[in-house]
Amino acid sequence: MNNTLQVILSDYGDLVNTVLQRIKTNTTLKELFKTPVKRGEFFKALFILLQKRFVAYSKLENTYVYNINYRNIYRRLYFALYVEFVDKNHFKMFTDVFLKVLCTGVCSVKQFRDIKTVSRMIDLKLLKYSDNNVDFNFSSMERSTEFFDEKENVKKLKTVEKNQFVMVDYENLEEAMILKYFKDSIIEKYTTKIEDILTRLLAQPLINEQTIKKIIDEIKGNEASNEKLLESYVFYLKNDHILVPDPTMKNFRFDKKSMEIMLKKACMLNYTMENMSKHCKRVLNCIFERKMVEDKDISKYALLDAKTMRSVCLDLHQELFIQLCVMQKENKNFHIWEIDHLKAFKLCALKFQDKIIEKIPLIDNFWKVSLYTGSDISSDQVYISDLLQLAKSHFILTYE
Known part of the structure; x- marks a missing residue:
């Protein structure tokens, strides 16, 4: 984890790393303040760590404690590296905004000129409104000349209006990527002939055999008009319970659990x-x-x-x-x-x-x-x- 932290925090200099090294589970601000750096620099570093969600805080017996947010760090580094090494166009026109929010941790909506883009990304479940509505304000702490009073200064964290800050919607992104693996695993089983067909079908909540036939015809041409070919696609999809009937029994939908089981079997084999x-x-x-x-x-x-x-x-x-x-x-x-x-x-x-x-x-x-x-x-x-x-x-x- 140390190497990972060094990579992701390399842009912030030694100060952030110095403060971060002192943060362990159930660490209070008074303990953190023993760090051998100037008061103002210490709060600046802590502000960066909190704002970017490298550090999380919670209340324990009327005392605020801090710990490194490893889960959040892994998620953010994973998606940043995914864009860098795997697919720079995965988020298409939203890539720049996505990376900005990802690297910042929590972004004010006011930072973006095009609010509609942010709203669209929220609709697409790439972003979500911040998990809490606190704007960290340490200016009053920096001016303090007396010994640090944790309880007094923590109360000065300023609450802001709801929906002013956004962050990456990790849960939905992970869900979407898992579904992508499911689809690719199924495609591998049925050979590449069905790849385009499944890609098109997965975009539809409900389908019927005529829809399948129409898509096959569009992609494969006259060859797909062969009823046996159509029947084989539908049979395998139904047989593996990937296509399951809706309540009316007229349409079918893709069953996520069946797709999940298929992925596990394919991987295990x-x-x-x-x-x-x-x-x-x-x-x-x-x-x-x-x-x-x-x-x-x-x-x-x-x-x-x-x-x-x-x-x-x-x-x-x-x-x-x-x-x-x-x-x-x-x-x-x-x-x-x-x-x-x-x-x-x-x-x-x-x-x-x-x-x-x-x-x-x-x-x-x-x-x-x-x-x-x-x-x-x-x-x-x-x-x-x-x-x-x-x-x-x-x-x-x-x-x-």
Whole structure:
């Protein structure tokens, strides 16, 4: 993480890094003020860290405490590097505004000449209004000559009107990128013939067979008029429950959960687990085969919790991508787009094997436990193969 922080904070000089190094979980301002820098410079650095969401603050027993916002830093660095190394046109006409908000952390709407662009980006769920409505104002603190009174000065944080500040909508962006992986994985299964068709279909909330036929005709020409070709596309999509009927039974829609399952299976089938520990490999195999996992050490049967797995998977995916980009910044001869996808995934498995064990221990708060029922994996459970699979999928689809 230190390398990552150095990369993202390199534009702000040593002062910000000096203050940041003192910030740990449950650190109060009085403790932070022991930093050997001038009072005004200290607040300037802290202001940058707070405004840009590198540091988060919370209230604990009437005392404000500060900690490094690692999740936010990873998200922002991931998207910044994604635009830089993968797709400079991903956000099209909004790229410049997106990067400005991303790098600033929280932007005042008044900073933008074209308010309509910001509104449009909010509608498209690229941006959202700030997660809190506080404008950090440390000018009064800087003028103080007395020993720093934390309670008195924190109260001087100025509340501003709602919807004056915007930030990146990370949740929706991550959701959109995951859906992109789902689509690409499905395309890979059905060969490239269906790629354009699926791309067009995914943009429609409800579809019917005539719509499918029309799109196929437009893309493939007379060849697509063959009824068998149409039937095969529709059959496979229905058979895998990707196309499911709406309540009227006349139209079909794409089912996100089915697409998600297909991605997991596709990734798992291509995954070589040679670099993973025997323990983790056993759990992977059991979950993928839809079996309950028995661990003699805890004498319990366990199933993965979907919400936890989703969060950990995104964390590891972003962490891997960031680390590879940092490696490229440090080594000019290293180019992430030239990496063989299997080598990249082996690097991923080796680098984060310990973190897998550390982040997902076989304990109740990370696993849904069933002691007496032999029930199969329910719809809200997910395979452990989600571990690192988005990272693998990303590198195959982006760099292969």
